[in-house]
Amino acid sequence: MPINDSFSYQHVSAELRVFHGSDSLASLKRELDxxxxxxxxxxxxxxxxxxxxxDTLRNQMGTSLAAVAATAKEHSPASRVEETVxxxxxxxxxxxxxxxxxxxxxxxxxxxxxxxxxxxxxxxxTRRLPDGKFESPRLNAPKLPxxxxxxxxSTAFVKAGSAVHDEAGQRLALFDPKTRARGIxxxxxxxxxxxxxxxxxxxxxxxANAVEALESPRCDPISEAFxxxxxxxxxxxxxxxxxxxxxxxxxxxxxAALLCGRGTEQGGAxxxxxxxxxxxxxxxxANGIVNAIVLPHTxxxxxxATQDRQAAILEGLGIxxxxxxxxxxxxxxxxxxxxxxxxxxxxxxxxxxxxxEAAMLDWFISRAxxxxxxxxxxxxxxxxxx
Numbered sequence: 001m002p003i004n005d006s007f008s009y010q011h012v013s014a015e016l017r018v019f020h021g022s023d024s025l026a027s028l029k030r031e032l033d034x035x036x037x038x039x040x041x042x043x044x045x046x047x048x049x050x051x052x053x054x055d056t057l058r059n060q061m062g063t064s065l066a067a068v069a070a071t072a073k074e075h076s077p078a079s080r081v082e083e084t085v086x087x088x089x090x091x092x093x094x095x096x097x098x099x100x101x102x103x104x105x106x107x108x109x110x111x112x113x114x115x116x117x118x119x120x121x122x123x124x125x126t127r128r129l130p131d132g133k134f135e136s137p138r139l140n141a142p143k144l145p146x147x148x149x150x151x152x153x154s155t156a157f158v159k160a161g162s163a164v165h166d167e168a169g170q171r172l173a174l175f176d177p178k179t180r181a182r183g184i185x186x187x188x189x190x191x192x193x194x195x196x197x198x199x200x201x202x203x204x205x206x207x208a209n210a211v212e213a214l215e216s217p218r219c220d221p222i223s224e225a226f227x228x229x230x231x232x233x234x235x236x237x238x239x240x241x242x243x244x245x246x247x248x249x250x251x252x253x254x255x256a257a258l259l260c261g262r263g264t265e266q267g268g269a270x271x272x273x274x275x276x277x278x279x280x281x282x283x284x285x286a287n288g289i290v291n292a293i294v295l296p297h298t299x300x301x302x303x304x305a306t307q308d309r310q311a312a313i314l315e316g317l318g319i320x321x322x323x324x325x326x327x328x329x330x331x332x333x334x335x336x337x338x339x340x341x342x343x344x345x346x347x348x349x350x351x352x353x354x355x356x357e358a359a360m361l362d363w364f365i366s367r368a369x370x371x372x373x374x375x376x377x378x379x380x381x382x383x384x385x386x
Contacts, residue, residue: 005049009220011266016158017183018258020251024185025060028097028147031183032064037095037145039066041088043108044099046070048151053190057099057149066091071111072104075281078121078172084111088144096146098181101194102154103113108146109162109179116141121164122286125172126363134363136175137317143178153192153250153257155209155264157184165281173363186254188247196242199250203241204288204338205233205276207293208258211329212270213263213314215299215306215369224312226263230256231316239335271298271368275382278359286344291341292333297385299326299379305370342386352382 032040042065048261049070058065069087073082084107087093096151108375110121116138118126126136149158158181160176210231219227233256237249244250275298276290299306303326313325317332323361339345347355356378359365365372372378 011220011222014177014180016262017170018186019183020186022188024187025172028183028185029060029064031147032095034077038064038093039091039093040064040097041066041091041093042068042099042297043084043098043111044068044104045072048100053192053193056081056189064320066093072100073109076101076103076106076110076207078164078166081107081110081114081164085115086114093144096144097149098146099151099190100199101152102156103157105148105154106162106164110142110164110174113139113162113174113176114181116143119344121159121172125174128361134366138300139176145182146179148181148182149187150254151190152198153206153253154202155206156256156260157181158258158261169281171277184258186251188251189251191254192247199253200241201286201288203234203238203253204292206230207209207238207262208262208272208291209264209312210234211295212272214301214316215270215309216367218266220232220266223263223266226259228312228316230263232318235317235332239363254310269327270364271301271372271381274359274362274364275378277362278355279347279364282355283345283347291347292338294385295339296326296330297381299329299383302369342382347386349386352386353379356382
């Protein structure tokens with residue numbers, strides 16, 4: 001894409017250290033030893049905690065591994081974050097190793113914040129002010145360092161933000177740059193463990209995030225490079241996932257998600273992600289599935305503001321100009337055997353307005369390329385997707 005000379009931007013990138021391959025766990029041990037960490041706690045879900053890969057990690061880490069917190073769960077309940085902090089305190093943890101998908105990474109980050117700040121989560125989260133703007137409190141306390149061993153292609157691994165849910169289902173968004181992963185270790189044995197459905201859902205989420213960030217007027221040329229390469233990999237590898245053998249496809253999808261995560265740092269997510277947040281937790285559906293359903297409809301809504309971003313999306317998809325990007329995305333998603341309507345995932349039509357009202361409280365609504373005036377505007381998008 002040509003660079004617009006009148007486009008002023010700043011692109012500030014945090015450190016990104018990725019170790020990929022069968023020797024990556026040895027690199028993780030070296031990183032821990034070099035920094036003097038001796039009481040690392042693994043944060044993972046129940047499946048990982050009971051699987052053989054954890055033995056592989058234990059054998060590599062030796063006495064540097066102090067405990068396993070099998071507390072990660074979909075949508076990261078606040079109660080699980082609090083439980084994780086208690087385990088940190090019991091062993092006097094000095095580092096965290098998040099093993100698994102996005103939930104493990106988010107739980108680890110949120111627990112690191114809670115352990116450091118020693119305040120209730122509700123006092124640490126981003127909040128919407130009466131004037132409609134969002135405010136994130138400064139979280140100045142030191143945080144436990146985090147290292148990540150992925151099993152799914154989640155964009156969460158490279159983020160500084162975390163979103164957990166309280167007992168009432170309220171989404172609490174936390175942001176602290178000090179919780180960024182010190183290193184990401186992509187190991188073939190670990191990426192082979194996740195069920196195909198989880199891998200597909202996470203990859204769909206990365207796909208939607210990449211498209212939305214490419215739509216964003218905040219997408220600078222450096223972010224665009226990350227996002228277009230992510231979209232190229234996802235569009236080639238995602239259709240091959242279910243019939244693939246070995247781990248090559250899964251490893252590529254993880255790398256694509258990491259690229260997407262970095263590319264979305266500037267532009268951020270958009271309307272599809274906002275609606276996925278509102279629907280996913282409420283209806284117990286993976287964000288990637290909801291994203292895939294609503295994305296073509298949010299792209300249609302954004303079209304008046306995203307005309308000059310269409311070519312980048314099409315190029316990432318490997319499609320020559322001449323078609324509308326939203327239609328190209330819809331055509332691609334239709335080939336993946338995923339649900340295409342909200343009614344297919346049992347979202348009640350009479351709850352669409354309530355979902356829209358909840359989505360209006362999401363911080364990412366402020367990142368939409370086209371202004372969203374009210375919940376009624378979101379309801380129309382939901383109705384089209386229903």
